[in-house]
Amino acid sequence: MEYKSQEIEKKWQTFWADNDSFEPSEDFTKEKKYILSMFPFPSGRLHMGHVRNYSISDAFARYHRQLGRNVLHPIGFDSFGMPAENAAIKNGSHPKGWTYDNIDYMKKEFKSLGFSFSTKRELATSDELYTKFEQGFMIDMYNKGLLYREKGLLNWCPHDETVLANEQVIDGCCWRCDTPIVKKDMNQYYFKITQYADELLKDLDQLKDGWPSQVLTMQENWIGKSNGLAFDLFFDDESKKLLNSKFESFDVFTTRPDTIYGVSYTALAPEHEIVNYMIEHKLLSDETISEINKMKNTSSIDRQKEKAGLSLGLNVIHPLTKKLVPVWIANFVLMDYGSGAVMAVPAHDDRDYDFAKKYDLEINEVIKPKVGEHDFSKSAFTEVGELINSEEFNGLNSKKSQYNIIKMFEEKNFGKKTTNYKLKDWGVSRQRYWGAPIPFIHCDDCGLVMEKKENLPIALPDDVEINGEGSPLENHPTWKHCKCPTCGKDALRETDTMDTFVESSWYFLRFCASPSNWEDEAFSKEQIKYWMGVDNYIGGIEHAILHLLYARFFTKVFRDLGYIEFDEPFENLLTQGMVLKDGAKMSKSKGNTVDPDEIIEKFGADTARLFILFAAPPTQELEWNDSAVEGSYRFLKRLASFSDKAYKTDTIPKIDHSSLNKSEKLARKKVYEALKRSNEVFETRHTFNTLIAGVMEAMNSLNEQDNSDVSTEALWIITSILEPIVPHICWEISDQLFNRKNLDKQVILEEVFVVDELTLGVSVNGKNRASIEVSASASKDEIIATAKDAISKWLDGKEIVKEILVPKKLVNIVIKG
RNA sequence: GCGGAUGUGGUGAAAUUGGUAUACACGCCAGACUUAGGAUCUGGUGCCGCAAGGCGUGGAGGUUCAAGUCCUCUCAUCCGCACCA
Numbered sequence: 001m002e003y004k005s006q007e008i009e010k011k012w013q014t015f016w017a018d019n020d021s022f023e024p025s026e027d028f029t030k031e032k033k034y035i036l037s038m039f040p041f042p043s044g045r046l047h048m049g050h051v052r053n054y055s056i057s058d059a060f061a062r063y064h065r066q067l068g069r070n071v072l073h074p075i076g077f078d079s080f081g082m083p084a085e086n087a088a089i090k091n092g093s094h095p096k097g098w099t100y101d102n103i104d105y106m107k108k109e110f111k112s113l114g115f116s117f118s119t120k121r122e123l124a125t126s127d128e129l130y131t132k133f134e135q136g137f138m139i140d141m142y143n144k145g146l147l148y149r150e151k152g153l154l155n156w157c158p159h160d161e162t163v164l165a166n167e168q169v170i171d172g173c174c175w176r177c178d179t180p181i182v183k184k185d186m187n188q189y190y191f192k193i194t195q196y197a198d199e200l201l202k203d204l205d206q207l208k209d210g211w212p213s214q215v216l217t218m219q220e221n222w223i224g225k226s227n228g229l230a231f232d233l234f235f236d237d238e239s240k241k242l243l244n245s246k247f248e249s250f251d252v253f254t255t256r257p258d259t260i261y262g263v264s265y266t267a268l269a270p271e272h273e274i275v276n277y278m279i280e281h282k283l284l285s286d287e288t289i290s291e292i293n294k295m296k297n298t299s300s301i302d303r304q305k306e307k308a309g310l311s312l313g314l315n316v317i318h319p320l321t322k323k324l325v326p327v328w329i330a331n332f333v334l335m336d337y338g339s340g341a342v343m344a345v346p347a348h349d350d351r352d353y354d355f356a357k358k359y360d361l362e363i364n365e366v367i368k369p370k371v372g373e374h375d376f377s378k379s380a381f382t383e384v385g386e387l388i389n390s391e392e393f394n395g396l397n398s399k400k401s402q403y404n405i406i407k408m409f410e411e412k413n414f415g416k417k418t419t420n421y422k423l424k425d426w427g428v429s430r431q432r433y434w435g436a437p438i439p440f441i442h443c444d445d446c447g448l449v450m451e452k453k454e455n456l457p458i459a460l461p462d463d464v465e466i467n468g469e470g471s472p473l474e475n476h477p478t479w480k481h482c483k484c485p486t487c488g489k490d491a492l493r494e495t496d497t498m499d500t501f502v503e504s505s506w507y508f509l510r511f512c513a514s515p516s517n518w519e520d521e522a523f524s525k526e527q528i529k530y531w532m533g534v535d536n537y538i539g540g541i542e543h544a545i546l547h548l549l550y551a552r553f554f555t556k557v558f559r560d561l562g563y564i565e566f567d568e569p570f571e572n573l574l575t576q577g578m579v580l581k582d583g584a585k586m587s588k589s590k591g592n593t594v595d596p597d598e599i600i601e602k603f604g605a606d607t608a609r610l611f612i613l614f615a616a617p618p619t620q621e622l623e624w625n626d627s628a629v630e631g632s633y634r635f636l637k638r639l640a641s642f643s644d645k646a647y648k649t650d651t652i653p654k655i656d657h658s659s660l661n662k663s664e665k666l667a668r669k670k671v672y673e674a675l676k677r678s679n680e681v682f683e684t685r686h687t688f689n690t691l692i693a694g695v696m697e698a699m700n701s702l703n704e705q706d707n708s709d710v711s712t713e714a715l716w717i718i719t720s721i722l723e724p725i726v727p728h729i730c731w732e733i734s735d736q737l738f739n740r741k742n743l744d745k746q747v748i749l750e751e752v753f754v755v756d757e758l759t760l761g762v763s764v765n766g767k768n769r770a771s772i773e774v775s776a777s778a779s780k781d782e783i784i785a786t787a788k789d790a791i792s793k794w795l796d797g798k799e800i801v802k803e804i805l806v807p808k809k810l811v812n813i814v815i816k817g
Numbered sequence: 818g819c820g821g822a823u824g825u826g827g828u829g830a831a832a833u834u835g836g837u838a839u840a841c842a843c844g845c846c847a848g849a850c851u852u853a854g855g856a857u858c859u860g861g862u863g864c865c866g867c868a869a870g871g872c873g874u875g876g877a878g879g880u881u882c883a884a885g886u887c888c889u890c891u892c893a894u895c896c897g898c899a900c901c902a
Contacts, residue, residue: 041902081902154900165900214821218897221820301898304818332818336899351818423899430900500902544821545897577823578896585895614842615829621895623829628843634857635842680833690831693841700841761837766883768837802882806836814882 001736003640005604008732013111015731022061022073022116026514028530030070035061036508038539038547039076042102042124043083046109048579048586048612048624049540051596055609055725056576056618056688057538058115062724063682065116066744072531074511075110075117077103079126081500082165084434088466089176095434096462099126109596113605114727120515125503126434130510132457133522134502135439139450140561142440146192149448152427153271156184160469163431172297176468183296188429189438189496193553197223197421200552203567210572212619215544222545224422228255229406230339231415233266233316236324242283242314247274249316253338253420257405258398259345261390262366263318264356267309267330269340270295275329278312295331303331307355319414320391330355338420346380353380366390367398426550428499433464433472435497443484443491452485458493471495504547505554508534508569528564537570541619544575574686577621579612586624594624606726607633613688613725635696636729639718642699643733646712650739653709653716657751663705668752670698671714675746678721688725695721716742761810762787764794772811780805787811 016022024032037057040050054075061073077099084095103124110117123130141147155164157174163186168175193200201223204216232249240248252266268275270292278284279292288310295303307330314327325343332351333342346356346363356363363376367385374381384399393401409415429438437458439451451458461479464472473479473495484491506522512531513523539547548570555569578585581592599608611632616622657665674694681691695718702714715733720742723730734740755776760783762770770790774783784803788795795815802814 038902043902078902083901163900167901169900218821222898224820301818306818427900432900499900501900504902540902541822541896543897543902546899547902580895583894617830620823620830625829625843628829630855631843637857685833687831687833689829690833690841693831696841759837763837763883766836766881771837804836804882806883809836810883812836812882 001640001643001733003637003729005606005636005728009112009114009605009728012728012731013114016114016116017111017119020120022065022071023118023120024072025070026516027070028526031068032070032072032531033061033064033536034512034531034534035064035071035073035536036511036534036538037075038537038543039078039504039507040106041081041083042077042079042099042106044102044105046106046113046596048594048596048622049576051113051608052576052579052612052618052622053538053540054110054113054115055612056574056686057536058609058727059613059688059724060536060538060682061116062727066720066723068744072121072511073117074121075115075119076121076123076507076511077106077125078500078504078507079103079124080435080497080503082432082434085432085466089468094462095466096126096460099124099434112600113596113608116727121511121513121518123507123510125436125500125507128457128459129519130503131436131459133510134436134498134506135451135456135458136453136522137506137558137561138439138498138502139453141191141557142450144557144561146195146557147189147428148192149187149189151185152188152190153183154186154188154431155181156186157181162468162470166299169299172299181297186431188427190425190427191553193426193550194421194423196553196556197225197423199556199567200423200549201225203552203556206568207570207573210570212573212575215541215548215573215575218544219549222423222549225419226255226421227417227419228253229257229260229402229409229415230418231319231409233319233325233341233343236315236317239314239316239327243274243277244281246277250274250341251339252341252343253418254343256345256348256402257409258387258393258401259348259366260320260343260405261387261393262345262347262364263325263343264346264362264364265326265328265344266316267328267333267342267344267355268312269333269335270329270331271335272329272340275312284312292329295329298331300334307332307351307358309355309359311359319409326361328355328359336424337422347376348380348382350380350382364389426499426501426553428502429496430499431471431474431495432497433460433466435500436503437473438494438496438498440494441482441484441491442494443487443489445489446484446486446491449484449486449491455485473497501547501550505550506558508532508537508551509558509564523563525564532564532566533569533571536572536574538574538576538618541575541577548573574618576618577616579622579624581624583623594626599629603629603633604636604728606636606728610636610692610726614692615689617687617689619686635699636726638699639722640729640733642702642711643715643737645702645706645708646715646737647708648737649712649716650741652742652746653713655709655713657749660707660710661705663701664707664710665752667698667701667705667710667714669755670694670701671717672748672752674698675717675721676748679748682724691721692725712737717746720744720746758808760787760808762791763810763812764791765814766812769794784811788813 035057037053061071064071079099084099087093087098088095155169157164157179159177159179164181169181173180204219230251230253232251234249279289291310309328309330312327315324316327318325344352346352347365348367365376366389368388369385387393387396387398387401406417439458441449441451443449461476464476466472480493480495482491482493509523512527514527551569558564584590586593611629677694678691681687716738719730719733723743734742757773758776760772761768762772772786772790774786783805798815801816804812
């Protein structure tokens with residue numbers, strides 16, 4: 001057969017579409033598999049990262065279909081978001097038109113890649129129907145106390161009078177007008193994800209078997225649970241006077257109560273209320289105030305690199321020693337963790353140490369190493385040791401003393417045992433147009449009121465001006481004016497829209513909804529029960545924390561709202577690596593992109609899919625290589641021409657293995673090895689590159705023999721194994737030769753693995769020196785004798801200390817002298 | 818800065834449980850076929866060395882009969898850091 005990729009790919013894509021080949025059955029008695037890849041943002045064209053993502057999920061979906069399972073493999077578009085608005089600012093396009101044009105184009109690309117999506121369940125999160133259900137959930141969450149309104153700091157461009165996303169802030173300035181940004185305190189909505197912190201942490205345990213351990217670790221660290229001591233530090237009289245007696249004390253949190261006697265200063269976050277008070281009441285010099293503002297306007301990442309601080313000229317009293325402790329501001333103290341204030345123990349904390357060295361503050365040792373000495377002039381001692389200079393606690397193990405010290409604080413009523421989390425509540429307000437409107441109403445009389453569910457969706461107006469200044473919904477002349485649902489008076493709609501992470505936190509549930517009741521409800525309990533959880537979830541490692549944590553949170557909330565009955569949405573997670581070219585992430589600005597359409601046109605979708613799965617294991621970064629792509633194309637051509645060696649049949653040929661010659665036996669063994677590996681790869685290992693290599697090995701061996709039964713059997717099996725990866729060519733071959741009867745489960749014949757000769761390595765002191773052929777039935781003594789024979793020149797005049805035989809692998813002779 | 822990962826030939830990578838390092842592919846070299854080759858096929862290809870042999874999985878140590886794999890330290894690169902998705 002001559003390989004005409006364009007022709008056969010068109011042919012089968014049309015066939016699949018005409019026959020709805022990939023729509024799941026609604027028969028809920030069948031065994032199901034829910035295969036999901038993270039849905040794309042419709043940026044305009046697919047990039048190679050998408051091709052990789054969907055090639056992986058498609059391989060899973062097709063594999064399970066071959067095994068007769070009912071497969072849900074849906075696709076949609078995460079279609080709200082900033083890029084649509086950026087395009088509007090840049091080109092004057094309308095976000096809606098821009099978005100849906102992009103979606104249309106990308107859908108064509110999906111088809112041309114042969115992905116087996118269930119198209120009947122396709123959705124875009126900007127569809128009003130999606131917004132309708134989402135707004136309903138927001139109202140439920142508000143009623144359950146999981147959504148609240150509070151002030152928070154945002155990046156503000158004073159020139160454009162608009163809120164900026166972090167990525168729109170470049171070197172502290174607005175991306176459009178270069179005006180230095182300021183932090184502005186504004187009302188926003190938050191999800192109370194912290195209420196679920198403990199459960200989100202605890203349930204990571206349920207995911208141990210199906211999720212990569214590094215993702216679990218990252219989530220664990222992100223939630224950042226830590227136990228410690230919270231206590232108040234009181235100002236001395238002089239400091240109180242300085243603060244106009246406005247403040248008596250402030251609260252600090254420490255995870256190291258054992259170092260309490262080593263406190264040599266305390267540090268407040270630049271945003272701390274005491275600092276704010278001092279700025280407002282001119283208790284600090286102009287110079288100091290401008291330093292503080294600089295700290296505040298620096299990104300949280302940069303703030304932690306170079307430590308910086310300022311003395312406030314205040315002192316607090318150490319609760320135990322009653323000594324005076326100076327109060328500083330430190331840039332690395334964050335307002336949104338703990339109480340925004342820390343006690344500093346430079347002798348036993350790296351950050352406190354660096355800070356103390358920089359500003360020449362005291363370093364008080366209170367823990368000594370169990371053995372030896374620590375040089376405090378060089379670094380902090382952060383390990384466990386024995387307490388010193390700690391009054392009644394001297395001599396205690398520092399770790400164990402934490403309990404005693406907390407107990408003492410509690411007895412004396414100085415402080416209490418506290419658990420803190422790094423996890424913060426999730427801010428969901430966006431002061432933008434292209435997002436789901438938050439369905440709330442502000443009424444002068446009734447306050448914050450929920451929209452009535454029957455009025456949903458609250459849809460976006462089409463006639464907006466988007467110029468990067470202000471909030472488009474706020475600026476719209478009429479949209480925000482409405483009647484209060486409670487009292488009927490004139491009221492104002494909330495003009496903030498929702499973070500797009502909200503949409504991606506429940507789309508996997510929506511996909512479970514049958515198209516038959518798509519309009520009426522978000523999903524039904526019965527449908528969810530059957531399809532969830534997701535059996536294989538595939539997406540980029542960059543989503544390891546935020547998206548996956550938010551989706552887990554929503555799942556738990558929906559459970560508590562009574563919509564679903566399970567705790568975790570994704571049973572198995574595969575995080576794919578990025579696609580690189582010339583060692584760098586593909587990006588337009590670097591000019592190193594490869595357009596999937598060009599590859600498809602030149603070589604076909606099968607080549608693109610084969611290369612992308614062959615070049616690296618899915619979890620690793622993938623380096624794009626044009627000539628290796630051609631190599632994949634050549635392999636497919638060889639596969640097509642190899643099909644000439646096979647004959648037409650509706651059943652797999654029966655072969656008497658013992659009657660075959662050596663090269664025929666070897667070829668069969670390789671074919672069945674590839675089949676065995678295929679099952680392993682799909683079920684557990686997910687290293688498609690090794691599966692493809694196995695098939696290539698088999699092909700190489702097959703070319704060394706000329707038995708048409710062996711070749712036919714091989715092609716029957718190989719096109720079945722490869723169908724999930726290169727579906728078009730496999731369907732074509734299978735259609736021509738096997739009446740498409742081979743695209744299902746293949747039986748492994750163990751007889752082909754039986755060998756009568758083994759090759760063993762022989763080493764001397766672990767160094768490989770020779771290799772021997774022995775009969776599979778040879779005894780240990782016989783094998784060792786043969787081995788010694790093969791390495792006699794290494795043994796000459798040496799004393800043999802030990803003889804080791806590793807069955808089927810090697811012999812190691814240990815010698816002396 | 819903090820958290821997480823990765824590092825093996827000229828290149829992408831394989832080695833599943835501590836057991837013959839470099840499977841498979843790209844590239845390169847040589848040859849065959851051909852009017853032609855950026856097509857196809859065959860053979861070779863870790864490095865040093867004429868050879869015997871030596872060296873070799875980012876670097877330095879260690880454990881072991883045996884280490885790419887385990888331990889300690891270290892260097893480089895990549896991902897995330899809460900309003901990019």
